[in-house]
Amino acid sequence: MKAASGSALPTKPCCTLNSVYLNGAFLPIEDACIPVTDRGFLFGDGVYEVIPAYGGRLFRLPHHLQRLQNSLDGIRLENPLNENQWREIFNELLQRNQAQAEPNNDQSVYLQVTRGVAAKRDHAFPDPVKPTVYATSNPMTEPDSKLLERGLAAITLEDIRWQYCNIKSITLLPNVLLRQQAVDADAAEAILVRNNLVIEGSASNIFIVHKGEILTPPNGNYMLPGITRDLVLELAAQHGIPCHETDISKEQLCSADEIWLTSSTREIVPVTVLDGQLVNDGRPGAVWKNMSRHYRDYKNAVREGKAE
Numbered sequence: 001m002k003a004a005s006g007s008a009l010p011t012k013p014c015c016t017l018n019s020v021y022l023n024g025a026f027l028p029i030e031d032a033c034i035p036v037t038d039r040g041f042l043f044g045d046g047v048y049e050v051i052p053a054y055g056g057r058l059f060r061l062p063h064h065l066q067r068l069q070n071s072l073d074g075i076r077l078e079n080p081l082n083e084n085q086w087r088e089i090f091n092e093l094l095q096r097n098q099a100q101a102e103p104n105n106d107q108s109v110y111l112q113v114t115r116g117v118a119a120k121r122d123h124a125f126p127d128p129v130k131p132t133v134y135a136t137s138n139p140m141t142e143p144d145s146k147l148l149e150r151g152l153a154a155i156t157l158e159d160i161r162w163q164y165c166n167i168k169s170i171t172l173l174p175n176v177l178l179r180q181q182a183v184d185a186d187a188a189e190a191i192l193v194r195n196n197l198v199i200e201g202s203a204s205n206i207f208i209v210h211k212g213e214i215l216t217p218p219n220g221n222y223m224l225p226g227i228t229r230d231l232v233l234e235l236a237a238q239h240g241i242p243c244h245e246t247d248i249s250k251e252q253l254c255s256a257d258e259i260w261l262t263s264s265t266r267e268i269v270p271v272t273v274l275d276g277q278l279v280n281d282g283r284p285g286a287v288w289k290n291m292s293r294h295y296r297d298y299k300n301a302v303r304e305g306k307a308e
C-alpha cells in the first residue's frame with residue numbers, strides 16, 4: 001500500500017557555514033571542535049533541546065528551558081547558564097544565521113550540554129569539570145503541504161528504550177535503531193508500545209481521535225513531555241475540543257479514527273497508514289485539520305510578537 005509517504009519526512013536544508021556557540025564563543029561551525037575525551041562523545045552523557053523560532057522569535061522558550069532544567073536535574077548536572085543568558089545566546093545565533101533562513105526567518109535552535117571533558121575515561125562522574133555547552137540554529141521550512149494532504153505511514157514497534165525517557169538525553173541509540181526500522185519498512189515513524197500501551201513515536205508524541213475526542217497518553221517516565229503536545233492540549237482546551245490524557249491500548253490505536261504525531265520540527269502530522277493498513281479512510285481527518293489551523297494561528301501570533 002502506498003497511500004502515504006514513507007521516509008519522505010520534511011527535512012531541513014543543511015548549512016555548513018552557520019554560526020555556532022561553543023563554551024562562551026560564537027564561531028563558524030567548521031571552527032567548532034571539542035576534545036575526544038568529552039563525556040558527551042564517550043558516554044552520551046548529556047542532554048539537549050530543540051526550540052523553533054518563527055520570524056526570528058523563539059517559540060515557547062520558557063517551556064523548553066524548564067524541560068532543559070528537568071533534564072539536567074535528571075542527570076545531576078548543574079545548569080551552566082541562567083534564562084537570560086540562554087535567551088541572549090539563542091537570539092544572537094538567530095541573528096547571525098538569519099541570512100540563510102530567508103524569506104521567513106524560521107529557524108530551529110539546537111542546544112546541547114554535556115558533563116564536559118574529563119581526564120580519565122570512567123563511567124562515574126569526574127571531579128567537577130566545566131560542562132560543554134553547544135548551540136546552533138538552522139533554517140526551518142514549513143511542513144510540506146503535499147505531505148500533509150497525504151499523511152505519513154507509521155509502524156508499531158516494541159519500546160526498547162530505558163526507564164528515564166522523560167529526560168531529553170543525547171543518548172539516542174534506541175531511538176535511532178527504532179526510526180531506522182521504520183524507514184526500512186518504508187514508514188516515516190515508529191510508534192512505540194510498552195506492555196500493550198501506546199507511548200509515543202521515536203521522536204514525537206502521539207494523539208488519537210476516537211468518536212470526536214482527542215486522546216493522548218499521560219506524561220510519565222516512559223515518554224518525553226513534548227512542548228508541542230502541551231500546546232495541542234492547551235489549544236484543545238481553549239477552543240472547546242474534547243481532549244483527555246489517558247492510557248491508549250494498541251487495539252485502540254489500530255481502530256482510531258485519526259492518528260497524529262507532534263514535535264517541535266514536524267508540528268502536527270497525520271498518520272494515514274499504520275502497519276500497512278489505512279487509518280479510517282486513509283486521509284487526514286477533520287479534527288486534525290481544525291487543530292492544525294489553531295496551531296498555525298498560534299505560530300503566526302508568535303511571529304507577530306503577540307504570543308511566545
Ligand SMILES: Cc1ncc(COP(=O)(O)O)c(C=O)c1O
Pocket residue numbers: 050200201202203204205223224225226227228229262263264265
Ligand atoms: C522521543 C520524543 N518524544 C517527543 C518529542 C516531541 O517533543 P517536542 O514537541 O518538545 O519537540 C520528541 C522530539 O524530539 C522526541 O524526541
